[in-house]
Amino acid sequence: MTEINLYAAWIGMLLGGVFGAIQGLFFHKGDWLGGYGSWIRRMTRLGHISFFGIAFINMAFVGTAKVLDIEQEVSIPSALFIIGAIGMPLICYLSAFKKVIRHLFFIPALSIIVGIMSLIWIMYTR
DSSP: OOOHHHHHHHHHHHHHHHHHHOOOOOOOTTTGGOTTTTTHHHHHHHHHHHHHHHHHHHHHHHHHHHHTOOOOOHHHHHHHHHHHHHHHHHHHHHHHHHHGGGTHHHHHHHHHHHHHHHHHHHHHHH
C-alpha cells in the first residue's frame, strides 16, 4: 500500500522543482505577481514548497512502514497523505488567484494531521 506514497513523494519532488524553476525565472522582478509580500506571490511560494514538504512526509511514512513492517496496516494514513500531497499545493495555487478557496485549507492540513496521528496510533498499538 505504501508504494503509491513513494510515487507521490517523487512526483511531488519533481513538481516542486518544476514549479520552483518556473517561478524562479521571474523572482528577480520586484513587482512580479504584485511584489514580494503580495497574496498571490506568497501563495505560489507556499504551493511550491508544499510539494517538497509533503513529499518528505510521504518518504518518511514509507520508510517507517517498511522498517516497522506495518505496510499491511497503514491504508488510512497512506490515503490521507496522498490527499495532503495533492490538496495542499493545489489549494495554495488556486487560492493565490481566487482567495475564497483559502477556506479549503483545512482539508489537506487535517488530512496530514490525522494521517500522522493514525500512523502514530498504529505504531503504538502494534
